[in-house]
Amino acid sequence: MKIKIVRNILDANDRIAEQNRSLFDEKKIYVINLMSSPGAGKTTLVEKTILALRDKYRIAVIEGDIQDTFDADRVAALGIPAVQINTGGGCHLDGNMVREALAELDLDRIDLLIVENVGNLVCPAEFRVGENVKIMILSTPEGDDKPGKYPLMFQEAKALIVNKIDLLPYVDFDLEKAKRSALALNRDLAVFPVSCRTGENLVEWFRWLDGEAAAFLSR
Amino acid sequence: MKIKIVRNILDANDRIAEQNRSLFDEKKIYVINLMSSPGAGKTTLVEKTILALRDKYRIAVIEGDIQDTFDADRVAALGIPAVQINTGGGCHLDGNMVREALAELDLDRIDLLIVENVGNLVCPAEFRVGENVKIMILSTPEGDDKPGKYPLMFQEAKALIVNKIDLLPYVDFDLEKAKRSALALNRDLAVFPVSCRTGENLVEWFRWLDGEAAAFLSR
Numbered sequence: 001m002k003i004k005i006v007r008n009i010l011d012a013n014d015r016i017a018e019q020n021r022s023l024f025d026e027k028k029i030y031v032i033n034l035m036s037s038p039g040a041g042k043t044t045l046v047e048k049t050i051l052a053l054r055d056k057y058r059i060a061v062i063e064g065d066i067q068d069t070f071d072a073d074r075v076a077a078l079g080i081p082a083v084q085i086n087t088g089g090g091c092h093l094d095g096n097m098v099r100e101a102l103a104e105l106d107l108d109r110i111d112l113l114i115v116e117n118v119g120n121l122v123c124p125a126e127f128r129v130g131e132n133v134k135i136m137i138l139s140t141p142e143g144d145d146k147p148g149k150y151p152l153m154f155q156e157a158k159a160l161i162v163n164k165i166d167l168l169p170y171v172d173f174d175l176e177k178a179k180r181s182a183l184a185l186n187r188d189l190a191v192f193p194v195s196c197r198t199g200e201n202l203v204e205w206f207r208w209l210d211g212e213a214a215a216f217l218s219r
Numbered sequence: 220m221k222i223k224i225v226r227n228i229l230d231a232n233d234r235i236a237e238q239n240r241s242l243f244d245e246k247k248i249y250v251i252n253l254m255s256s257p258g259a260g261k262t263t264l265v266e267k268t269i270l271a272l273r274d275k276y277r278i279a280v281i282e283g284d285i286q287d288t289f290d291a292d293r294v295a296a297l298g299i300p301a302v303q304i305n306t307g308g309g310c311h312l313d314g315n316m317v318r319e320a321l322a323e324l325d326l327d328r329i330d331l332l333i334v335e336n337v338g339n340l341v342c343p344a345e346f347r348v349g350e351n352v353k354i355m356i357l358s359t360p361e362g363d364d365k366p367g368k369y370p371l372m373f374q375e376a377k378a379l380i381v382n383k384i385d386l387l388p389y390v391d392f393d394l395e396k397a398k399r400s401a402l403a404l405n406r407d408l409a410v411f412p413v414s415c416r417t418g419e420n421l422v423e424w425f426r427w428l429d430g431e432a433a434a435f436l437s438r
Contacts, residue, residue, distance in 0.1 A: 038256045038340045038369060039361025066341065068367055089371065091310065091341035119368070121257045122285065122310035122339055141360035141383065142258025148287055149338070150257060152308065164360065170389055172416075197391075 013127050016095030020102070020130025027107040030057075030213040031115060033093075033131035035153060038119030040139040041163040043071045044196040045205075046114055050078050052206040057112040057213060062101045064093040064118045071116060081105055092123040095130060112213050121146070125153040132216060133158040138182075140164045140173040147181035154182050158212075159190040161205060166195040232346050235314030239321070239349025246326045249276075249432040250334060252312075252350035254372060257338030259358040260382040262290045263415040264424075265333055269297050271425040276330040276432060281320045283312040283337045290335060300324055311342040314349060331432055340365070344372040351435060352377040357401075359383045359392040366400035373401050377431075378409040380424060385414040 024031050036042050043063075050059055060081040063072040072084035083104040085097050098115060105113075115131060117124040125134070136157040138146055141164060147154045154160065160182055162175065179191050190208055194201040243250050255261050262282075269278055279300040282291040291303035302323040304316050317334060324332075334350060336343040344353070355376040357365055360383060366373045373379065379401055381394065398410050409427055413420040 037258065037338070037361075038365055039358075065368060067370065070364060070368065089341075089345075091339070118341065119256070120310070120339055120341055122308075122337065123342065126308075139258075139360060141358060141386065142256075145289060146257055149284060149289065151286065167360065167386065167389055170386055 010126065013095045016099055017128035017130045020095055020099055024130055028217055029107060029110050029113050030216045031113045031131045033115045033117060033129055033134045035117045035124045035134060036119060036137035037121045037142055040137040040142065041196045042116050042119070042137060043074055045137060045161065045163065046075060046116055047078065048196055048202055049114070049206065049209065050075070050080055053112065053210060056210065058110050059112045059114065060105050060110045062098060062113065062115045064116060066090070066118060087118060091118055091120050092127050093117050093129055094127045098129040111217060121150045121153055125156045133212065135159045135161065137161045137163050138178065140167050141171050143172070144174045144178035147178065147185055151185050154185045154189065157186065157189060159192065159208065162191065162193040163196055165193050165200060166198050229345065232314045235318055236347035236349045239314055239318055243349055247436055248326060248329050248332050249435045250332045250350045252334045252336060252348055252353045254336045254343045254353060255338065255356035256340045256361055259356040259361065260415045261335050261338070261356060262293055264356060264380065264382065265294060265335055266297065267415055267421055268333065268425065268428065269294070269299055272331065272429060275429065277328055278331045278333065279324050279329045281317060281332065281334045283335060285337060306337060310337055310339050311346050312336050312348055313346045317348040330436060340369045340372055344375045352431065354378045354380065356380045356382050357397065359386050360390050362391070363393045363397035366397065366404055370404050373404045373408065376405065376408060378411065378427065381410065381412040382415055384412045384419060385417050
């Protein structure tokens with residue numbers, strides 16, 4: 001019974017996510033759904049990505065948080081349209097929440113929409129919101145065993161950003177082991193070891209995202 | 220409608236949690252429900268706590284994970300009874316899962332039961348399992364803004380362990396700010412800044428847990 005209810009909720013979500021996707025296609029908006037554990041570096045990555053790509057793309061951000069506006073405030077400080085979704089305790093964004101947030105944005109003036117999900121390595125992976133791709137961050141202090149423990153997110157993501165490589169000397173994290181485990185779950189996963197704090201290797205991520213977005217927008 | 224379903228699920232869970240609690244009272248078992256983000260250090264804390272208190276208490280562990288047995292294997296390696304609950308994608312433990320796991324344990328030979336929840340800073344806080352207390356870990360790389368962003372867990376916990384203080388020189392984490400924010404949400408919260416890796420300050424946590432467990436068991 002409980003399983004059936006969950007199944008119905010997911011099916012209903014998929015229908016709304018499809019409608020969002022159709023709207024994004026019509027408006028030519030490339031959408032990424034960014035997910036990670038709390039504190040892995042989502043908002044910092046969003047800030048750095050905005051600074052790197054704002055001259056080429058018109059960017060907007062939807063921030064998902066349980067109750068505050070800290071992250072949307074950080075993005076808005078960069079002069080980028082930012083809409084805050086407060087889930088009121090909810091552990092993930094869903095298609096309907098994103099649909100409602102779209103009313104706050106001028107979709108004719110956006111090329112790249114970044115949806116920053118609630119910090120959670122489990123539930124967000126189950127709910128599509130209409131994105132082109134899911135992107136996930138794993139930070140090195142979380143440990144190299146996370147692909148085996150939270151497989152769905154690694155399977156759903158198109159790119160894995162391994163953040164906080166500046167902490168590698170101080171934590172027990174085997175980068176090759178983490179990569180190997182992630183690729184065993186998803187052999188097409190693009191992997192970017194970076195430090196959002198120092199900026200190391202971020203250019204590889206910017207280049208990849210630029211390539212993906214440009215390919216979509218030139219269709 | 221969706222809210223009503225969620226409400227019913229939570230009510231049903233509370234009833235089962237109460238039944239678990241009655242059983243624990245009858246068997247004189249002190250139970251902690253340990254929660255945190257993925258990779259904050261739950262299993263390492265469990266290991267260190269077992270080593271510190273195993274001579275005084277008969278300890279058992281219930282491990283909640285999505286699909287693997289890594290954590291239960293680590294605990295079993297210490298010669299401690301360990302039961303693995305695999306949630307099969309589920310993002311938290313609930314009262315019923317714990318009830319079923321109890322069938323695998325000899326409750327007449329346990330004084331202290333540690334329930335290690337699924338790594339998730341959101342959902343586990345909503346589901347009681349029959350514990351005496353909820354304990355949470357926040358690790359310094361996650362950031363000092365987490366109390367404001369994930370308030371329920373800080374409100375529900377009786378003790379907050381701030382782990383990975385050995386990384387303080389390398390991360391942006393203001394310990395006083397984190398403490399202040401957490402205490403603003405829950406002024407009775409006991410706060411223990413520790414490093415499970417180096418062992419720093421862990422003795423304060425062991426002493427607190429020992430005091431709580433002893434007070435319960437001598438009732």
